[in-house]
Amino acid sequence: MTAITDDLPALLIHQEHELWEAMRHGDGGTHLQQAMTPDAVLIDDGSLVERSAAIVALDGTTWGAATMSDQRVVRLGDRAAMLAYRLRGTRGGEPVDVWATTTYVYSEGRWRVGAHQQSPAAD
Template sequence: MTSMSLDALVALEHQGWDALCASRGGTFYGDLMTADAVMVLPNGVVMDRDAIAAGLDGAPAWTAYTLTDTRLVEAGDDAAALVYRASAERDDLEEPFVALMSSVYRLVDGVPRLALYQQTTITH
């Protein structure tokens, strides 16, 4: 399960955050997510891949982020979850956004694809 290793999935998460820092998250996640994938956000909104792809490009850019406490949870031969803590800063926020993240990946044609992403804020 090398393509679903801790290092490989952490690298994908960094690519996603880097895309969000460049205001091109819609393009990145539109390509990464499975057709039926969803993101569950702390405000209770659930967004599907089409909504993410349409809504994240051009969104306010994160200026800095850190990912810590990464943990891989295997979920069978072709799936795994990455759990981590993220802290991110953006110019329009007075304090950093700090949350626990869960990203569930599934192998599709041998390539990890994001099937479910959830943020649980710990800043409120």
């Protein structure tokens, strides 16, 4: 696959699920080192975190269950797309309920994370 295709939503949802599985096992930083673009950023808890700092911060951090729902893929051109979804889980024993977006770009022959953001969900 070299660009946006009909199976893109399933592919991106699968990739995001792999990230959360890595987070459950404390391997989020290692996973993101391979999954992110060189200039990727994360936005969480009101802070912008550069790629290298995110990798260090997330390596060894574990989550309990993490369940994605309400997934939507927004195509941003031939080689970019955004996955938006609700994430419910636990982190450090505390419940987490956020809306998240991950922007993917097709780079170096695969879909890679360019940016990720989380915002608290309101019921």
